[in-house]
Amino acid sequence: MKVPQAGAVAVVIALALTTSGCGGGDEAKGTLSIGIKFDQPGIGLREADGTFSGFDVDVATYVAKQLGYTPDRIDFKQVYSNDRELLIQYNEVKFVVASYSVNDKRKEKVDFAGPYFLAHQDLLVRSDDNTIAKAEDLNTKKLCSVTGSTSAENVKNTLAPKASVLELGSYTECVIALQDRLVDAITTDDSILAGYAAKKGNEGKFKLTGQKLSNESYGIGLKKGDKDLRAKIDAALVKMVEDGSWETAVKKNFGPANYKYEPAPRGLTSGG
Template sequence: MKVPQAGAVAAVIALALTTSGCGGDDKAAGTLSIGIKFDQPGIGMREPDGGFSGFDVDVATYVAKQLGYTPDRIEFKQVYSNDRELLLQYNEVDFVAASYSINDKRKEKVDFAGPYFVAHQDLLVRAADTSITKAEDLNNKRLCSVTGSTSAENIRKGLAPKASVLELPGYSECLVALQDSIVDAMTTDNSILAGYAARKGNEGKFRLTGQNLSVENYGIGVKKGDKELQGKINAALKKMVEDGSWEAAVKKNFGPDYKYEPAPPITTGS
């Protein structure tokens, strides 16, 4: 979901540039630097052994291979929702694959390849709780979302005005609150929620309610004006769908119960 830029982003970028040299010029020769999320199971997750998992990781790795980069030549860098544009502008990453919804405001600052996935805002509830089947059922109940996210307010303003909202720093904290019955539901993109529900140890504990409260077209962000890279990524995404790798990655990362839409047509770069 959309998260407003924090005031400290510029300072974070300045620190990153200070510690990494001069951005893109200081990246290891012969490597491809890709921005992903490190804390979203099913999407982009840094595992305890230092490896990476998730749908965006699989997409990025496939694209990199089509660009001529083997996995050992990929450098994954952590990105946050509020710094993706800046990291591209400062050449800290070559492209970003991080549940990155395409919208007009972002297109003013970066170019997108794709889309390669369609997500919708949904609700995650405890599997045994049958009292919540739609957003309106959240009236007089407790809803969790991440601080600064617009998703909870979308529900409270339009569908469940009597819902109380608990904002926590991350979705992992919301999941703990949901498991411990501190809240009755959590909300964000269904892809992120499905990743948490399918993660080892969570099987059977939670369920998605199947709401389509928004449409999020995930794209791969590239630096503004880099039409060559945009075109190559679009070609790679088309091939991933055609050879079955895209569907295999969806099923692998989101679990057997996730109701996904077919791969969307490529609409960027034309």
């Protein structure tokens, strides 16, 4: 019998290990990988001590529990607005809970459970700025948003086509640019902006203009065609509303900013 060369054996072992890890890595390790934002106060934030806070974190943790995963078995992974679909498609995460607005373009690549929250696009400006009262005022201003977000596209296409738009990698960078007067406003969902306005150290520096420039229905993104997982997540979201956990999470994360949130979306309540 011919004995395989050492190099060939190494290749065989490597292939075997790779194959055993494909698709079932989370299950083998007993953990569940969930994509969240790491830099959005009130939504998804990685604290200095390594823990996580925010409404999306609470939703993800609740859903994971209903799927049989305790908090210590959740592996939160950072996602950015422009890479959420890729992380789902390439099995880097099982699902994404990251202020992920449902739209037709995204539904071509991934499926959505929910929606579990309704936000509205708004503007955040410096507290001493009284020159921006409506979206059209942005035509002579510099606006900041995040690469891959639908918000800047909405402003440029329909609301203020002459606005100068600066796209950065995160909303945290946009807030710094706004504070340093490099931009005049930030646009994204009011829930995200409220989190930044209420963040410790930012009190009194910024204000929301109170616009409702669009409706943003947050869904939980998952791999296209995974009907079983989608049904389980939908059932978990309904239960979260019914047992009061949804309301508790909203008040805990948005209450300090006096944020006037919308009720739970229809379909998660007895209202249909």
